[in-house]
Amino acid sequence: MFETSELNIKNQRVQRLFKILFLLMTMLLIAPVLLILGTLIVKGGSVISIDFLFTSPTDGMTAGGIFPALLGTVWLVAVALLISVPLGIAAAIYLSEYAGENWFTRIINLAIINLAGVPSIVHALFGVGAFVLFFKFGTSILAASLTLAIMTLPVVIVATRESLQAVPFAFREACWNMGATRWQTIRRVVLPNAVSGILTGVILEVSRTAGETAPIMFTGAVFFTPFLPQGIFDQTMAMSLHLFVVSTQVPGVPENLPYGVALVLIAMVLIMNSLSIAFRIYLRGKKKW
Amino acid sequence: MSGQPMTKTADMAAFDRRNADWYIDKLVQVLVFIGGISAIIFVVGIFAFVTKEGFGFILDRFDFQEFFTSPYWYPADEDAPEYGILALIAGTASVTGLAMLVAIPFSLGTAVYIAEFASGKTRETLKVLVELLAAIPSVVWGFIGLSIMNPLIIELFDVPVGLNVLNAGIILGLMAAPIMTSIAEDALKAVPDRYREAAEAMGATRWQVIYKTVLPAAKNGLLGAVLLGVGRGFGETMAVLMATGHSINMPGSVFDSVRALTATIAAELGETAVGSDHYQVLFTIGIFLFLITFVINLTADLIVRGIRKG
Numbered sequence: 001m002f003e004t005s006e007l008n009i010k011n012q013r014v015q016r017l018f019k020i021l022f023l024l025m026t027m028l029l030i031a032p033v034l035l036i037l038g039t040l041i042v043k044g045g046s047v048i049s050i051d052f053l054f055t056s057p058t059d060g061m062t063a064g065g066i067f068p069a070l071l072g073t074v075w076l077v078a079v080a081l082l083i084s085v086p087l088g089i090a091a092a093i094y095l096s097e098y099a100g101e102n103w104f105t106r107i108i109n110l111a112i113i114n115l116a117g118v119p120s121i122v123h124a125l126f127g128v129g130a131f132v133l134f135f136k137f138g139t140s141i142l143a144a145s146l147t148l149a150i151m152t153l154p155v156v157i158v159a160t161r162e163s164l165q166a167v168p169f170a171f172r173e174a175c176w177n178m179g180a181t182r183w184q185t186i187r188r189v190v191l192p193n194a195v196s197g198i199l200t201g202v203i204l205e206v207s208r209t210a211g212e213t214a215p216i217m218f219t220g221a222v223f224f225t226p227f228l229p230q231g232i233f234d235q236t237m238a239m240s241l242h243l244f245v246v247s248t249q250v251p252g253v254p255e256n257l258p259y260g261v262a263l264v265l266i267a268m269v270l271i272m273n274s275l276s277i278a279f280r281i282y283l284r285g286k287k288k289w
Numbered sequence: 290m291s292g293q294p295m296t297k298t299a300d301m302a303a304f305d306r307r308n309a310d311w312y313i314d315k316l317v318q319v320l321v322f323i324g325g326i327s328a329i330i331f332v333v334g335i336f337a338f339v340t341k342e343g344f345g346f347i348l349d350r351f352d353f354q355e356f357f358t359s360p361y362w363y364p365a366d367e368d369a370p371e372y373g374i375l376a377l378i379a380g381t382a383s384v385t386g387l388a389m390l391v392a393i394p395f396s397l398g399t400a401v402y403i404a405e406f407a408s409g410k411t412r413e414t415l416k417v418l419v420e421l422l423a424a425i426p427s428v429v430w431g432f433i434g435l436s437i438m439n440p441l442i443i444e445l446f447d448v449p450v451g452l453n454v455l456n457a458g459i460i461l462g463l464m465a466a467p468i469m470t471s472i473a474e475d476a477l478k479a480v481p482d483r484y485r486e487a488a489e490a491m492g493a494t495r496w497q498v499i500y501k502t503v504l505p506a507a508k509n510g511l512l513g514a515v516l517l518g519v520g521r522g523f524g525e526t527m528a529v530l531m532a533t534g535h536s537i538n539m540p541g542s543v544f545d546s547v548r549a550l551t552a553t554i555a556a557e558l559g560e561t562a563v564g565s566d567h568y569q570v571l572f573t574i575g576i577f578l579f580l581i582t583f584v585i586n587l588t589a590d591l592i593v594r595g596i597r598k599g
Binding site: 011012014015018019021022023025026028029030032033036039086087088089090091092093094095097098099107108109110111112113114115117118119120121122123124125126128129130133134150153154157181182183184186207208210211212213214217218240241243244247248258259262265266269270273274277281 | 310311313314317318320321322323324325326327328329331332334335338339341342394395396398399401402403406413415417418419420421422424425426427428429431432433435436437463466470494495496497499517520521523524525526527531551554555558559563571572575578579582583585586587590
């Protein structure tokens with residue numbers, strides 16, 4: 001009865017064939033990451049030194065380092081986080097703890113999806129129209145960071161909402177039964193249990209924000225400035241825009257220089273991302289419920 | 290409660306819960322509500338401000354037929370500027386189309402492998418790698434198109450320029466693939482295990498289970514994944530700006546250089562005077578991009594939500 005029939009053998013073969021096919025596809029999709037990283041490391045590694053990281057560009061950006069761009073990116077990311085993290089966490093608390101399942105919540109969810117889906121250049125246009133011109137911030141770190149914050153808001157909201165919802169409902173009920181208010185419950189029970197998940201989302205947002213180029217091009221980042229930013233109303237250079245500039249806009253750049261810039265940028269982003277992933281895996285192992 | 294009769298007011302006071310904590314609770318409720326509606330405010334704000342800047346052009350100069358059917362884009366011409374975006378639409382469409390040809394089979398294949406074949410450590414590792422692929426910033430992708438793909442295409446296909454539809458299409462395909470993979474994987478995971486068990490009990494092989502049971506059940510989610518990928522490709526800016534060659538062309542083959550809608554805004558906005566026709570027409574393109582992605586996202590959401598209910 002359990003003899004292997006011809007049909008059975010054929011079916012097994014088909015299955016093995018498809019498994020290998022899909023494995024190949026997966027490999028082909030993933031191979032570029034490793035190839036790209038390899039190339040960047042080989043070609044850009046020779047450029048990178050302490051001097052490269054901590055000096056300004058010289059000779060019309062064909063030599064020297066990337067310090068102003070590096071510092072500018074830190075400014076942009078920090079200010080953007082100050083805006084989007086509180087706002088995103090508030091939004092997530094509302095969606096997870098207060099909102100009911102109704103049309104209004106659906107509209108909020110739809111807005112979040114759209115905020116993430118609007119092209120980055122349209123966010124840039126919004127930044128120009130709203131922050132640079134209407135609110136008269138000029139092209140400044142503040143205008144650029146606001147644009148970045150709004151663009152990356154969905155990252156914080158989605159990550160925070162997920163970690164809030166992962167806290168078992170019984171925890172809340174237990175707390176309410178002690179006579180605590182909603183907010184006391186959220187602050188003393190829900191947030192402490194979700195804080196590491198929220199942090200994962202914030203790290204992910206840092207990585208996303210640091211790599212964005214289009215939204216800051218016209219709102220606060222400039223091709224070159226001899227000054228380091230002193231406050232949020234200054235213009236600044238940024239790593240992502242600097243890579244665009246040295247690879248397309250400046251003639252006579254030595255071949256390996258853009259690779260060095262790209263390597264530093266991608267290292268920043270991937271280190272942040274890996275941190276976030278490692279943190280998430282660690283948390284999953286530690287979970288008590 | 291100590292047995293003594295209480296006056297009515299004291300009774301009320303004892304049960305009045307409006308202490309400091311009560312007020313804080315209400316205050317927080319208002320604050321998080323503001324956070325909650327902020328996403329709506331921003332989406333409406335984006336539409337309002339982009340429209341505000343582009344509105345003058347739509348009122349005074351906008352010619353529907355010229356705008357959408359003329360391939361001539363000479364917005365900087367002083368005497369007779371022309372504002373036809375057909376060539377730009379063709380550029381965006383050709384690059385996105387090729388990107389989808391690359392991304393759809395690869396991301397669906399990867400999703401099936403991760404969700405149905407791989408297990409344990411392999412699955413986790415693959416998911417992490419896909420996530421890292423998604424983390425590479427678009428300007429870095431553009432740089433890769435410019436410095437790695439460009440010479441490669443020139444050498445392989447013996448063409449004069451390597452910055453073309455093929456280059457940008459492959460780059461964009463790789464960029465769109467991770468998000469499509471993860472949404473498609475979610476859709477496959479959402480198929481209840483009892484479907485698989487039932488099929489396996491009938492003697493189906495793993496592949497037959499996937500092909501005959503899982504894929505049809507996850508159809509809508511997969512479609513949603515593809516749509517979101519299209520939206521991503523459509524709106525991508527920096528990579529497309531750097532890898533397409535950025536020259537206005539109605540593409541005839543994959544080796545033609547083209548120019549995309551998004552890239553045009555990115556390249557030209559810096560050179561225009563605020564309030565000029567050229568400046569306003571770029572915002573008009575922005576409105577067009579916003580509306581298209583809005584429709585794509587809305588459709589994808591409706592489709593994906595459809596399966597959750599069903």
